[in-house]
Amino acid sequence: MERPLKQIHLAAHFPGVNNTTVWSDPAAGSQIEFDSFVHLARTAERGLFDFFFLAEGLRLREHRGRIHDLDVVGRPDTLTVLNALAAVTTHLGLAGTVNTTFNEPYELARQFASLDHLSAGRAAWNMVTSSDAFTGENFRRGGYLDHADRYGRAAETIATARELWDAPNGRFTHHGPQFDIAGVFDVPRSPQGHPVLIQAGDSDAGRDFGAAHADAIFTIHSTLEAGQAFHADMRARLLRHRRGADELRILPGATFVLGDTDADAHERADVIRHQQVGPQTAIAFLEQIWGRDLSAHDPDGPLPDVDPDPDAVITRGRVRHGDPAAVAKLWRETAEAKKLSIRELVIELTGRQSFVGSPATVAAQIDEYVQSDACDGFILVPHLTPAGLDEFVDTVVPLLQERGSFRTSYTGTTLRDHLGLRRPDHAAGRAAAS
Numbered sequence: 092m093e094r095p096l097k098q099i100h101l102a103a104h105f106p107g108v109n110n111t112t113v114w115s116d117p118a119a120g121s122q123i124e125f126d127s128f129v130h131l132a133r134t135a136e137r138g139l140f141d142f143f144f145l146a147e148g149l150r151l152r153e154h155r156g157r158i159h160d161l162d163v164v165g166r167p168d169t170l171t172v173l174n175a176l177a178a179v180t181t182h183l184g185l186a187g188t189v190n191t192t193f194n195e196p197y198e199l200a201r202q203f204a205s206l207d208h209l210s211a212g213r214a215a216w217n218m219v220t221s222s223d224a225f226t227g228e229n230f231r232r233g234g235y236l237d238h239a240d241r242y243g244r245a246a247e248t249i250a251t252a253r254e255l256w257d258a259p260n261g262r263f264t265h266h267g268p269q270f271d272i273a274g275v276f277d278v279p280r281s282p283q284g285h286p287v288l289i290q291a292g293d294s295d296a297g298r299d300f301g302a303a304h305a306d307a308i309f310t311i312h313s314t315l316e317a318g319q320a321f322h323a324d325m326r327a328r329l330l331r332h333r334r335g336a337d338e339l340r341i342l343p344g345a346t347f348v349l350g351d352t353d354a355d356a357h358e359r360a361d362v363i364r365h366q367q368v369g370p371q372t373a374i375a376f377l378e379q380i381w382g383r384d385l386s387a388h389d390p391d392g393p394l395p396d397v398d399p400d401p402d403a404v405i406t407r408g409r410v411r412h413g414d415p416a417a418v419a420k421l422w423r424e425t426a427e428a429k430k431l432s433i434r435e436l437v438i439e440l441t442g443r444q445s446f447v448g449s450p451a452t453v454a455a456q457i458d459e460y461v462q463s464d465a466c467d468g469f470i471l472v473p474h475l476t477p478a479g480l481d482e483f484v485d486t487v488v489p490l491l492q493e494r495g496s497f498r499t500s501y502t503g504t505t506l507r508d509h510l511g512l513r514r515p516d517h518a519a520g521r522a523a524a525s
Contacts, residue, residue, distance in 0.1 A: 097461050097462055099457060102143070102184075102471065103143050103470075104471060105128060106122070110372065110376075112474060120476055126477075128175075128176060129176065130477035135484075136182060139498050142184025142506055143176065143186065144309075145187050149190060152406060153407045154405065173214075174206055177209045184287065185215065186214075186215035191219065191245040191249070192241055196249075196251035200251070200255040201276070203216050206286070207282055207286050213506045215286055215506055217289040218290050218304070220245045249304050284516065287506050288304060288306045288307075289305060293311070301328075302331070303334075311344050313443075315460060318343065338512070344470045345470070346442075346444070347447070353452050356449060360445070364438045368434060377437070381400065382401070382402070389433075391433070398416070398419065399418075401414075422440065425439065443472065451490060453483075454494065
């Protein structure tokens with residue numbers, strides 16, 4: 092007997108700290124005006140997406156002592172934006188990235204329970220951690236947290252938030268290594284029971300944390316095979332945490348470029364990638380790995396002969412490239428094998444999972460990933476803000492609906508309904524917190 096078609100889950104990512112957005116395009120709009128958030132959210136809702144996803148940066152990156160060109164200056168607070176969007180949407184889930192390292196569980200639980208009430212059950216919390224002392228300078232605790240301890244604090248933060256959401260008559264007491272609190276939680280149990288919990292992290296510790304705590308995983312995988320391997324690994328980890336396979340949705344981030352034909356789309360994609368990685372951006376990427384001022388190098392020339400400085404920090408903020416020597420070795424091997432300049436190499440190695448083609452081709456590609464158990468859907472990252480999703484909703488969504496693998500209307504009112512996740516009961520929540 093054939094397996095019934097899996098239903099595709101889609102979300103819309105409002106870009107921020109990234110190398111995806113094309114700032115220079117005449118069609119690009121504001122990254123901070125409320126109208127931009129409204130446009131993308133309403134487009135996603137028109138396309139029957141599960142949720143709108145808002146990233147967060149707690150400190151602007153600095154590159155060679157200056158604000159990084161790819162960071163958004165003046166971005167409003169995440170929860171403020173989402174609460175405002177709750178008033179101009181009706182079904183779309185509202186997911187916000189908020190840090191577990193620099194925030195207190197009572198405050199976080201109260202903020203997300205409030206958003207869940209104001210949106211009638213559409214709130215989601217993307218739980219992120221940080222051991223970055225540079226970011227920590229903005230907070231009372233500073234850079235106190237060792238890298239090895241960040242998931243321990245995150246796990247206790249989530250457990251404590253669940254205790255608060257499930258507190259009988261609002262009364263709670265929590266005694267733990269990170270938090271020692273007691274009192275009365277003053278927000279009633281929210282429409283979803285718990286806001287949806289999203290987690291991003293591909294390390295072994297990150298995967299295990301997600302399997303233990305998350306309702307959805309935001310990840311990045313560039314091939315069908317890599318996605319299938321991640322999907323299988325997460326299912327195995329779920330079992331070890333006594334959770335069922337239907338309790339977690341895996342949603343990689345992906346970009347897309349559409350054209351009248353596949354050839355048109357690929358030509359357009361090449362132009363867009365060169366807009367995303369201009370000469371200055373290419374050198375900045377290289378400097379992050381080499382730890383050196385390489386501004387004198389030609390971005391259309393070869394990689395530098397000098398080796399990376401392993402102790403240098405030329406970019407401060409959330410930039411992770413692993414061991415500089417190992418990364419440089421890989422980059423040199425790739426550049427030599429494919430005869431690539433610095434800029435072409437950065438374009439080759441820094442792109443996200445991307446769907447490129449006619450609407451029919453892209454619909455088929457997305458459907459293949461989901462039906463082949465490489466993921467449960469995608470968080471789409473348009474290259475233009477705020478109108479970059481319009482073409483996808485107008486042309487690809489109807490084709491997915493014709494295939495029978497994407498909804499033709501919302502059948503529930505909460506984000507848990509959209510994702511096919513059960514509403515946690517009080518006892519389940521207290522068990523997860525214990």
